Amino acid sequence: MTATVAADKVVGTRPVSIPRGYRFELVKLVSQWRIRLLVLACWIAPGVFVAGVGGQSTLPSDTLFGRWMHATGWAGPLVMLGFAGTWALPLLTSLVAGDVFASEDRLGTWRHLLVAVRSPRRIFVAKTLASLTVILLLVAGLAVSSTAGGLASVGGRPLVGLDGHRLASSDTAVRVLLAWAAALAPTLALAAIGLLGSVALGRSPTGLLLPPLVALGMQVAQMLPLPVAVRLALPGYAFISWNGLFTSPAQLAPLLIGVAVSLVWALLATALAYLLFLRRDFTDLAYDGAGRRAFTLGLLPLAGLTALTVAVVAVSTPSTGSGITRDKIQASVATAFAHLYRLQTAQLHRPAVTEARLRSTAACTKSDGQGAQSGAGNDWRCVVTWHLPGVPVPGQAIYQLDVTSDGRFVADGDGPKEVNGYFLVRTPTGDAPNPLWQFDGNVELLDTTSKG
Incomplete structure (x- = not known):
């Protein structure tokens, strides 16, 4: 008879309440030196990093919003969010x-806990x-610390979207x-995958590697x-689609889809971990993972969920192919140029x-007009044309574009x-960063933009 059955049929005793068990497990977690170190790092290091970068002469311009870290403190938490999601x-x-269940296997404390x-x-x-x-405490630390560091070092001036x-x-x-x-949703999905790996793989350290491996696989897929x-349909897309919040109108459809997919993954992976946990034999002191059950109750349902979400998204959204077309790029470049020209x-x-x-417009070509005029690549070239009141000759500027697969x-x-x-640019008050020299933009992969 397994320990599960025996525990459920003990006569004259009542199980410990969930709040009491929760407090016990929480104390066990925060008493570990590595968890305490993580909490301190998340609540201190981002603020120090953002404040330090804000005081440097060079900026991480290859990072989204990195080129604006000297201009406003609000760029700091966004740069940190991009790093955190990756x-x-x-x-x-x-x-x-990824270690909350496996640690009990390594220490052999399941019988005492039961x-x-x-x-x-x-x-x-x-x-x-x-x-x-x-996990929520760690994420809150990253957000609060990076925001405080940015605002303290640079100030809360307006941000350029x-x-x-x-x-x-x-x-x-x-x-x-x-x-x-929004980034909490894919974080919860990765946490649920960690729970599933910790339950299914027993004392094996592979459970610790599962969330980073899944995240790395999703990053490669996005490239x-x-x-x-x-x-x-991938749960990590919400780590990218928050970019759409910083356009006008906001590109909400990809973000909402990414959040919904991540939450479904989190629920399914947690439910699978729960089923595997209830079915294990705690009397087996040599237990070293769920074996074949980990494949049938772990990997296969998640693979099926991926296939189902791909089908649902494909049917419910009008976009096909890469979602990156010449018309979208031209509209995005022309809009951004007009706003930045005013700046x-x-x-x-x-x-x-x-x-x-x-009345700015953009004429863009890929590979000098050779081949399909769509898709990602660093071979896009755009000629922007604009008109100034009272000037008969329109102005023109040339831009070389590097468009990534995520838009x-x-x-x-x-x-x-x-x-x-x-x-x-030389201004009456001294040299200032030229907003038109180099700028970031975002192309919505879907064919419709939410007006919300």
């Missing part, structure tokens, strides 16, 4: 959720909630908060020329001009030098 959050979920709690179900719930609490328009400080604060909240439906005009104290009067692009100015040929 590296920090997968590792944090691995060290917390005797004390007298309910495997409540043990699972308590451990899961304790892991979730610690991915379409070139300026966001007021209050509006930026809301969008930064929403971006970090490949995959169809839009496949990209949106440069204000820097140089020239007469103000509106985007409507500029983000970097436009690098290629002349004329008076407009975008140099990274600084």
Whole structure:
């Protein structure tokens, strides 16, 4: 008879309540030196890093919003969010959720825990909630610390969005908060995968590696020329789609789909971990993983969920192929240029001009017009044309674009030098960064943009 059955039928005893078990598991987690070190690092290191970068002469311009870290403190938490989604959050979920069950196997303490709690179900719930609490504490530390460091070192001046328009400080604060909240969904998905690996693989250290490996696989997939439906069906897409919050109107559809997919993954992986946990034999002291059951109750359902989500997204969204077309790139470049031109005009104290009067347009080609005019690549070239009131000859500027598979692009100015040929502009108050020299943009992979 397994320990599960015996524990559920003990006569004259009652299982320990979930709140009490949760407090016990939480104390066990935070008493570990590595968890305490992680908490301290997440609440201190991001602020120090952002403040330090804000005081340097060079910036991480290859990182989204990195080129604006001297201009506003709100760029700091966004740069940190990009780093966290790629590296920090997968590792944090691995060290917390990926070891919460496996540690009991390594220490051989399952029998003592079952005797004390007298309910495997409540043990699972308590451990899961304790892991979730610690992960939320770590994510909150990353967000709060990086925001505080940025605002303290640079200040809360307006942020320039991915379409070139300026966001007021209050509006930026809301969008930064929403971006970090959206990143919680894929973080929970990775944490649930960590729980599943910790339950299914027993004392094996492979469970610790599962969340980073899954995250790395999703990052590689996002760099490949995959169809839009496949990209949106991966739980890590919400680590990327928060970019859409910083355009006007906000590109909400990809973000909402990414969050929904991540939450479904989190629920399914947690449910699978729960089923595996209840079916294990705690009387087997040589237990070393669920074996074949880990494949049938772990890997196969998640693979089936991926296939199902790809089908649902493909049917429910109108986009096909890469989602990156010439028309989208031209519209995005022209819009961003118009907003940034106004910003440069204000820097140089020239007469103000509106985007409507500029009537900026962009003519873009890929590979000098050879081959398909769509898809990612660093061989896009755009000629931007605009009109100034009272000037009969329109102005033109050239940009070389590097467009990535996820829709983000970097436009690098290629002349004329008076407009975008140099990274600084000479203003009446001294040299200042030239907003038209190089700028980031974002192409929505879906064919419709939410007006919300």
